[in-house]
Amino acid sequence: MSYKNILIIRLSAIGDVLHCTPLTRALRQEYPEAKISWIVSPKSQxxxxxxxxxxxxxxxxxxxxxxxxxxxxxxxxxxxxxLQRTLLAEQYDLAVDVHSQFLPGFITWKSAPVRVGFSNAKEMAPLFYNRMTPRIGDLPMPQQYLGVLTALGISGKNPAMIMPVAPENCQNAGRIWETYHIRPDDTVIVLNSSTTWQTKCWPPEHFARLGNLLRQQGAKILLTGAKSDIPLIDKIKDSIKGEVISLAGETSLKDLAAVAQKCDLFVSGDTGPLHIAAAVGAPTLSLYGPTDPRIYAPAGEQHAAVLTPAACRLCHKRRCDDFICMARIEPETVYQEALKLLEKTKGRTKNSQPLYKEVQVRKIPVWNH
Structure with a gap:
């Protein structure tokens, strides 16, 4: 069956939305003439x-x-x-829900005659689907999400994430390089210390120790994070000897992508900016405690991950009273992995993202007062 008007449902979060982007390529290849829309929350658009x-x-x-x-x-x-009536008026003939919870499932319901989702989705979401396939939970995340298309007989084979960077964002990154006198032959390493889960945070003193070790090798250190992270990032910056550049609160997601694209290494916990960096081709070194790097870490030869040796690892808890697992990842261990990855990816060929195309945006209000 050929579909002409397709809706993808994945509302959040940044990393998950990014992991789902290979769906757009697979659907476009299968239905080249279809209109493909995606409903998403503002923070991830x-x-x-x-x-x-x-x-x-x-x-x-x-x-x-x-x-x-x-x-x-x-x-x-x-x-x-x-919201359902608004979506119904668009006359979608296929809805693909990869958010897999009750609320997105309810949104999917009645939005299209064919509604695809995972048979083992959470919170009774499968009640709202009429085409299903099981989610295979031990695969890397992009492959898991691509698997939903097997319910349509589509075998998506390319799990590469999609995040083209606009020329204006590349120019913004270029201005940062000019402002801080970063030369083409400098080794530029981004340390991204912020995460949304408390349990995914590597201690600031560990980031500072890593920064000092990398500075001894002559690396330029960039610190990234949201405006709310500035006190934490200032603490890290003040503990690293020599010049350290803080971009906390100064970059949009697209600017961050352009910065990551220019850097030699991106070090981070398991969070959205890590996956942005991986999507645009930056070598990444990621740190894991509560989540499994076999599933959540960027895949490929230019990526490496360090898993805590703590016995309580892989608990998948968002908060923890002990908070010891990430602290058990030693800065010296991360430093040695960083040196290996820098040597391995020296002179790398950047991955090619498809050309940037401005996409129409339509906002649906939650409540008309």
Whole structure:
């Protein structure tokens, strides 16, 4: 069967949305004439902008809806029904839900006559699908998400993530290089210390120790993070000897992608910026405690991961009272892995992202007051 109007549902988060982007390539190859749309939350929409396989980004604020639900369940239900009617009016003939929870499943329901999802999705989401396939949980994340298409008889074979960088973002990164007098022959290493899970955070003193070791090798150190991370990042910066460049709160997601594309190594915990760096071809060294690097770490020869030796590892908890597992990853261990990866990726050929294409954006309000 040939589909003409396709909706992908993955509302958040940054890393997960990025892991799902290979779906757009596979669907475009299978249905070259189809209109392909993606419904996503505002915080993740920049991940999709520029994707040449997409025709439309539909923005709907899941977090705002949750606030509404806390105040009035009736209003929240009415909001969802309004969203469903809006999507129904678009006459999608195929909806692919890779968020796999009750709320996205409910959004999927009635949005299209054919609704695809994982048979082992969480929170009763399979109740809303009529085409299903099991999710194979021990595969790397992009391959897991691509697997949903087997319900349509499609074998997606290319798990490479898609995040084209716009020329203006490349120019912004170039200005950073000029401002801080970074030369073409400098070794530039990004240390990204911020994560959304408390349990994924590597201690700031460990980042500082790593920074000092890398500075001894003459590396230029860039620190990245959100505006809310500035106190933490300033603490790291002040503990590293010599010039350290902090970009905390100064880059958009697209600017961060352009910066990562120019660097020689990106060191981070398991978080969205790590996967952005991997998507644009930066060598990455990632640090793991509660999550499994076999599933969540970037795959490929120019990537490496360090897993904590702590016995409590792979717990998948977002918060922890002990908080020892990430601290058990020694800076000297990460430093040695960094040196190996820098040597291995010296003179690398950058991966080729498809050309950036501006994608139409349509916003659907959560609640019309």
């Amino acid at each position: 920049d991940i999709l902008q520029g994707n040449p396989f997409l025709d439309e980004i539909v923005v709907w604020d899941k977090d705002e809806w949750k606030k509404l639900a806390r105040n009035s369940l009736k209003a929240a239900y009415q909001s969802l029904r309004t």
